[in-house]
Amino acid sequence: MAASKERITIQDIAEQSGVSISTVSRVLSGNAGVTEPKRQAVLAAVDKLDYRPNLFAQGLASGQSMSIGVMTQNFGSAFYDAILRGIIAGVEKSNYSPLFADGRWRTDIERRALQTLLNRRVDALILLGTQLDSDDLLDLKKQMPLVIVSRSVAGLEQNCLVVDNYKASFQATTHLLDRGHQHIAHITGALSESNVLRDGAQRLAGYQDALRKAGIEPSPKLVVEGSFRSQSGLLAIETLLTRGKPFSAIFAANDQMATGARLGLYRRGIRVPDDVSLIGFDDQPHSAYMTPPLTTVRQPAEEMGLMAAQAVLNQLQGKPFALPMVSAELIVRESVKHIY
Amino acid sequence: MAASKERITIQDIAEQSGVSISTVSRVLSGNAGVTEPKRQAVLAAVDKLDYRPNLFAQGLASGQSMSIGVMTQNFGSAFYDAILRGIIAGVEKSNYSPLFADGRWRTDIERRALQTLLNRRVDALILLGTQLDSDDLLDLKKQMPLVIVSRSVAGLEQNCLVVDNYKASFQATTHLLDRGHQHIAHITGALSESNVLRDGAQRLAGYQDALRKAGIEPSPKLVVEGSFRSQSGLLAIETLLTRGKPFSAIFAANDQMATGARLGLYRRGIRVPDDVSLIGFDDQPHSAYMTPPLTTVRQPAEEMGLMAAQAVLNQLQGKPFALPMVSAELIVRESVKHIY
DNA sequence: CTGTTAGCGCATTCAG
């Protein structure tokens, strides 16, 4: 590949194909009629000279960057990664291209990352699990198309794509009840921080209501507040054991805590699922490889990414769009035992 | 909404501070002397009007984008995520900002992702585990500052940042030997694809040489070729068991395969570490939470990211730079048992 | 349909 010498511009291909630069611009943008022969000539020249329009010039002249900012909270997260994959796939067909940033679950970092995205003049925004204030979010919404994934914001219901945590949690708990478990402990997600409160609180509610529906009054002694991190799952086991109230199953608000709990049980010599059954939430890739493989709840991450992408693209084109509440699915594996 | 948010330009702050736009440009870029009073006036105006220079205009006029392209192979990878974190931290202090792309371990995707990076006119490139041909890489090197992480390319030794796989692997195997193990199996990484050959082959070599140094001739029956994926670790167990040659320990070329192997052993009722000891490589975050916690090798990912960032920045400034071979560290946990 | 012309916002000579 004999690469670049001097940047070739629209001017070059205009001369090469014997037309004016505006005509070139027209065939390239496609939003104006051009005679077929000229069109072909231009295309040929573009191909021959391997022309690449200068995005800076385009952006400056048109006022659009043709890019969509995508903010994750952790590149390393398997769940967000799957969403990103969906977004990439969804945006691929359009003329827009994604611009990634990572908030690392820290408000200050996310704020700055958002600024750089804004500085790059993104035309729209997809925010995953954002921790920003709803005021800021409302404000952003006024400025450009916006889709918020995995967090519901009051006043922005239209733009939020969330999973039905309550229902999934209800089902997971019911699964345990159906298998004969009466004493089911729950390790919650973070509940105090108002920002991430949603998921944790909803999953807790689903757990409690499932018990009630089965005629069992939820016991506070069987509920331990976690933080969504492995470490908290590990600690939760100690807490539960200390409290002394027996249980035959544990439902953790996510797989990471379930993993932590698994280790805690292992250290105590408690077998899974022989002594205690375990269920997680999220279906981290590795959960299928735990010993035993973990029963958990899978969110259709990739689809969610696709939907989010489609929604922004529609907004960008002024088309109507809708974001339904997506439902998660229980993945049954060997970490749950049927008892009598 | 657009009323109050009229884009403010350099022109606005020029008027506001009573100087010309060139003076404004000077104090902002800092590469030219400006009288202190004027400087202050400009800064004040910038602050007051909350001025943000238009990157497109800057890029178009200067020919630089002030951005560094960063290509990963999988946003979801914990290892690469840690490297990205290091890169972000390393680039933060400079005026450059990172632009991310994901090659998803697929050459075609990586190629396209690289193109979009190039279209955005990145000033430099950091490639993680790239699968591109060395010819393309050589070519890129001619066009801009370049750093390749986790892959060594002939002719580009200067620009590659790699970990000493051989040494780490040698140490891991020696650790097993020191604990009394004589029959040590090895699940290799991918060996056939020339692109990712390095890591897998080097780890295999380290394993073999450690055995030889201990006076043990490596047995082909105890080596199974894997693909770096969990699934292959699972299958490897079946293969090993079928071959019938006994072993008391397994060294997998990465944690994912170790996890797969762990499940395979579990399914066969073989206990870890009581019956078989297990060692991985990479120290995935979750490895510390496996049951039992996995002994493995940790690569200083974040530091590597920092070094990569520093190296590109130096290149960008025409300064000299050097990329040493970094060494990994054995993390001892409960998955290895001392036998007699 | 198509060529000409004016900017987009900023960095950079080039004269003072």
Add this chain to the structure above:
DNA sequence: CTGAATGCGCTAACAG
């Protein structure tokens, strides 16, 4: 040291 004048490469009116 500083202001005025040129483009950077492209889009979008504006005439033909």
